[in-house]
């Protein structure tokens with residue numbers, strides 16, 4: 386059995402998996418993405434390499450590798466703009482210390498294995514087509530609702546290799562500042578970071594909420610998970626915040642439906658645990674704004690790869706690349 390390593394480097398956490406060629410995740414680990422400043426550019430990729438070496442030295446990983454017929458390579462998904470040809474990160478708004486890093490070269494050198502680099506949401510989209518909720522669909526968009534908001538497109542059954550920076554479509558003129566340098570981006574209204582900023586600013590203005598007593602009284606320690614848990618307790622600020630996420634995502638999705646004529650939108654990422662709190666508003670808003678003829682049959686689906694979407698997709702892309710190379714060699 387062939388196996389591959391999948392890496393999903395996000396703004397908060399890095400997921401590392403070993404996947405089999407049928408998409409089964411054999412081993413999975415989540416660790417915080419190393420944080421470093423612009424000056425420490427050298428260090429973040431070194432630390433990512435060290436983390437992967439540690440993962441592979443784990444007894445369970447060693448066993449899986451020795452039982453396999455071949456370790457095909459490493460697929461890497463990372464949040465940001467990618468130069469596919471050079472295997473380089475152009476700009477990662479949420480992990481700026483990775484800007485300009487030649488990830489493919491670094492990992493190829495360190496591990497002497499084939500490496501593919503892709504945007505994390507594109508990798509996720511590929512995973513949904515490969516073994517997930519999009520398996521039987523030809524045209525769909527995947528949105529990853531995590532620290533930021535990523536997007537990937539499967540068009541005519543294939544991964545569209547474009548930027549698909551869905552999170553950075555402008556949704557509010559003169560809106561909230563965004564990490565990309567613009568303002569009013571969808572990501573600033575519908576993402577983990579957006580909902581944290583939104584509740585902190587409301588609490589600072591004196592809005593009453595159970596949140597004011599959470600996190601040892603330090604509102605700056607609030608996380609998306611805390612907001613979700615407090616929403617479950619019926620807190621009106623937290624519930625309103627998720628309703629707004631649904632509204633803004635619905636607007637963004639209506640734009641995507643009108644532009645791309647897709648069959649489905651698949652939503653994944655860390656925030657989809659709160660699905661029930663935003664999906665009604667999202668569907669209502671999308672139906673209200675998109676062309677009726679285009680939106681009537683569009684399905685809004687929950688990701689089938691909730692736990693390891695980006696890393697599974699990255700491993701899938703690696704299998705796909707090495708199979709392509711094998712085919713070329715055979716012909």
Ligand SMILES: [Zn+2]
Nearest residue numbers: 553563565570
């Ligand atoms: Zn932006």
